[in-house]
Amino acid sequence: MSKSLQAIRGMNDILPEQTPLWRYFESTVARLCDNYGYKQIRTPIVEFTELFKRSIGEVTDIVEKEMYTFEDRNGDSLTLRPEGTAACVRAVLEHGITGGGQTQKMWYIGPMYRHERPQKGRYRQFHQIGCEVFNLDGPDIDAELIVLTWRLWGQLGIRDAVKLELNSLGTSESRGRYREALVEYLSAHLDKLDEDSQRRLKTNPLRVLDTKNADTQAVLVDAPKMADYLDDESRTHFEGLKARLDAAGIPYVINPKLVRGLDYYSKTVFEWVTDKLGAQGTVCAGGRYDGLVEQMGGKPTTGVGFAMGIERLILLLETLEQVPEEISRQVDVYLCAFGEAAELAALALSEKVRDQLPNLRLQINAGAGSFKSQFKKADKSGALYALILGDDELAQQVIGFKPLRGQGEQQNIAFDALAAHLATCVVQG
Structure with a gap:
């Protein structure tokens, strides 16, 4: 008897009894994005592999270990998109819609792909909704993105279950100075670092800050702090963001170890986290990537955005019993x-x-x-x-x-x- 057909591990069917909640969530976010003046963009799920190597960074876990990459019949290396920002940057460059300093506020929705170990709230095909803004460089737009998500949590009834964490990574120059100080400090404690952190120390040392290893976390207690290396521009920007969040009444905590897993971030980074889903605590994350468009071959263009994981937020709604009765x-x-x-x-x-x-x-x-x-x-x-x-x-x-x-x-x-x-x-x- 032939093997029965089944879905690929980590790629799940969303069954008819599940889709009403998905549609409710997606329509709530879409309506909110529309109300804030964001326009939808739809990009292909397959891009040239080089796009993600150049944008995400070749020494990130995503590019090194997690991407679904294959060669097509023309001999081109293609990749199923692992995240949404790079495709949006490619699209605005290809179509010239940010040229001349034009502001673009856009949102997207769709499946992403990463070859990770499947577990509850983390899948190989997962879905994201995200927003991206180009050619606005002030802290006001950073604040707007966070305010938008705060309003969404209120509409979904989950505000009490999420917490906002903030940090600033500064400019590439200030981050470079901090990286040198961090490497010097960690190299003096090399024997106390876990194997993965020792590897990252040579390739992407800021990612060591994000370690879950208890011994390495203990070493990081006395490590240099990013805040001490921020340039004046980044410090002013960060203070402006905090002032706007204070004015909007949005609570937050400063997390100096928050660095995000992608190389293109600068200045503002943020995460919305919850303690209601076990290990998979991040439900929405983003930040500023002012150098990415130029890095991809375009003219200097500022950018900022976020992405939220639909599966995790659906799971959170179910866990907190915040599914509207009429949805069923x-x-x-x-x-x-x-x-x-x-x-x-x-x-x-x-x-x-x-x-x-x-x-x-x-x-x-x-x-x-x-x-x-x-x-x-x-x-x-x-x-x-x-x-x-x-x-x-x-x-x-x-x-x-x-x-x-x-x-x-x-x-x-x-x-x-x-x-x-x-x-x-x-x-x-």
Whole structure:
């Protein structure tokens, strides 16, 4: 017997009973982005490998160990996108939409791919929503991105479960001075560093700050601090950001070890973290990448953005029981019809109702069946009400209206009054 077909490890199906919550989350974020003046961009899921090597950095874990890279029939090296910022930068360069200092505020949504060890909240195909802003260099836009996410947490009912962590990485010059001091300090304690940190010390020493190893964390207690090496411009920018967050009433903590896992960040970096999901605590992260566009071959163009993991935020909503009740109900009204004539009339009547109530979720029974079986389907659908149409009702030009989720007697409603009655019971109630 051949092996049964199944999804690739770490790449999961999102089943019909799960998608309503995904759609609720995605539409909430999309509406919020629209309200803040961000326009959607859609980029391919496959890019030339060189794009990510140049943007993310060849000595990052993503490029070294996690990317899905393959050679196509033309001999080109292609990669499934591991993150969204690089593709957005490539797009604005290719289409020239940031030329002449044009400001661009955009958002994106879609799957990303990294070959990691699958675990709860961390998958090989995962989904992100992100925002990117180009040609605005002040702390005000950094603050706006954070304020936007703060408002989102409020709309989702999870503000009490997340915490904002901030840091500034300074400019490339100040970061270079800090890197030298950090390497000098850590080299004097080499025997106390874990194997991974020893490797990173030679390739990407700032990533040592992000270690989860307890022994290495103990060494870092007395390590040089990034704040002591910040240039005046970065320090002023960071103070401006904090002042705006204070004015907006958004609480935060300064985390001097926050460096992010991508090489292109500078100045502001931030993460929204939670302690409700175990080890996978980061639900949204981002920062400023003022040198990335130039690094990719464009003219000097400032940039700042964030990305949030949809799977983790969906999991957080479920963990905190913040799933709106109506999300689990995908049908408002279930129409049961008995007999050929009633089925034909039900089809015509339902379409007239849909014309008048386009937001009504009305399902007609398919596959015929007895009174008992159709009512069983109506109940299983989660509908609030059942409509009943048989030969007797058809002869009187009425339809039975029966509450399924609460008290109330069945009553007959005239065909021409049905839409108005449903508007009162369902659409407005």
